Amino acid sequence: xxxxxxxxxxxxxxxxxxxxxxxxxxxxxxxxxxxxxxxxxxxxxxxxxxxxxxxxxxxxxxxxxxxxxxxxxxxxxxxxxxxxxxxxxxxxxxxxxxxxxxxxx
Amino acid sequence: xxxxxxxxxxxxxxxxxxxxxxxxxxxxxxxxxxxxxxxxxxxxxxxxxxxxxxxxxxxxxxxxxxxxxxxxxxxxxxxxxxxxxxxxxxxxxxxxxxxxxxxxxxxxxxxxxxxxxxxxxxxxxxxxxxxxxxxxxxxxxxxxxxxxxxxxxxxxxxxxxxxxxxxxxxxxxxxxxxxxxxxxxxxxxxxxxxxxxxxxxxxxxxxxxxxxxxxxxxxxxxxxxxxxxxxxxxxxxxxxxxxxxxxxxxxxxxxxxxxxxxxxxxxxxxxxxxxxxxxxxxxxx
Numbered sequence: 510x511x512x513x514x515x516x517x518x519x520x521x522x523x524x525x526x527x528x529x530x531x532x533x534x535x536x537x538x539x540x541x542x543x544x545x546x547x548x549x550x551x552x553x554x555x556x557x558x559x560x561x562x563x564x565x566x567x568x569x570x571x572x573x574x575x576x577x578x579x580x581x582x583x584x585x586x587x588x589x590x591x592x593x594x595x596x597x598x599x600x601x602x603x604x605x606x607x608x609x610x611x612x613x614x
Numbered sequence: 615x616x617x618x619x620x621x622x623x624x625x626x627x628x629x630x631x632x633x634x635x636x637x638x639x640x641x642x643x644x645x646x647x648x649x650x651x652x653x654x655x656x657x658x659x660x661x662x663x664x665x666x667x668x669x670x671x672x673x674x675x676x677x678x679x680x681x682x683x684x685x686x687x688x689x690x691x692x693x694x695x696x697x698x699x700x701x702x703x704x705x706x707x708x709x710x711x712x713x714x715x716x717x718x719x720x721x722x723x724x725x726x727x728x729x730x731x732x733x734x735x736x737x738x739x740x741x742x743x744x745x746x747x748x749x750x751x752x753x754x755x756x757x758x759x760x761x762x763x764x765x766x767x768x769x770x771x772x773x774x775x776x777x778x779x780x781x782x783x784x785x786x787x788x789x790x791x792x793x794x795x796x797x798x799x800x801x802x803x804x805x806x807x808x809x810x811x812x813x814x815x816x817x818x819x820x821x822x823x824x825x826x827x828x829x830x831x832x833x834x835x836x837x838x839x840x841x842x843x844x845x846x847x848x849x850x851x852x853x854x855x856x857x858x859x860x861x862x863x864x865x866x867x868x869x870x871x872x873x874x875x876x877x878x879x880x881x882x883x884x885x886x887x888x889x890x891x892x893x894x895x896x897x898x899x
Contacts, residue, residue, distance in 0.1 A: 550840045606814075
């Protein structure tokens with residue numbers, strides 16, 4: 510029973526968070542200009558934070574240098590070279606598979 | 615994708631476009647409707663689907679991993695599958711299952727999930743002007759389908775879809791299949807269990823997906839500053855609980871990127887370079 514309570518409460522809370530900005534900030538003119546300018550950077554800020562958190566940390570501790578970082582470098586390099594999501598994922602995934610198969614972690 | 619070039623070249627920036635009322639696409643809406651949806655709307659939705667398609671592989675694999683975790687954690691499979699439909703946010707669902715597994719109080723599990731998902735408030739605020747001209751039911755639906763990947767894709771593509779009708783179909787065409795494969799992946803993972811060996815470290819899909827979202831579009835110095843600051847803060851604040859280091863890093867990095875942009879615009883203004891002519895508040899092309 511508790512698990513259903515947890516899922517429904519977390520789902521409801523998350524849905525309200527998702528709706529917060531789009532329902533409350535209907536009039537763009539009323540958002541202060543500095544906030545509006547900052548919000549335009551949410552994409553790179555969030556992506557950067559999530560990538561760094563996943564690559565450098567593992568449950569709050571440093572992740573040891575290895576396959577994760579090398580494969581990420583490959584994905585970043587190919588993304589900059591081809592400017593393509595698909596090629597970046599393919600190259601990063603293949604590099605990671607090869608490194609793992611070679612015994613790195 | 616070529617047919618959208620003309621729209622892109624119209625060079626419409628966000629600010630003036632969403633306030634203008636654009637009438638629904640006039641091109642033969644009734645005659646070729648499929649499932650009550652016009653042909654042009656299918657085209658826009660398909661473009662949205664294509665824009666997010668490489669990431670759908672990641673969504674499915676991450677769903678598979680979540681399903682497998684539900685399976686090995688001995689959680690009610692119906693509840694586990696429902697979580698992917700009700701919460702629709704991977705990282706928070708993993709944290710919830712870990713909390714349940716560790717016999718944490720329900721309130722801690724809920725709080726953990728909600729705090730990890732607090733970043734959606736920032737996407738929501740950033741998407742408010744992009745969705746401003748959408749009907750309420752579309753906002754409620756697209757809000758439910760909001761994921762990091764769909765939100766960022768929509769922010770990246772908004773300028774190329776100035777017409778709100780085309781824009782909302784593009785948004786739905788990306789957001790819905792992305793969530794659908796997440797749910798299907800979860801169900802398959804619950805049924806099959808941990809078919810992917812732990813040694814494969816499937817969670818590498820998370821940074822890989824976000825690298826694929828972020829890096830191909832990286833060009834402006836302000837974006838590099840934003841990413842750099844986000845990286846430093848997320849690592850420096852790693853002791854914070856409930857994934858709050860990620861939230862803090864996003865807020866600090868957004869502000870830093872914005873401050874850098876103001877500074878470099880002002881410097882360009884003093885030198886009289888054309889960049890300053892674009893003015894403060896417009897999105898530079």
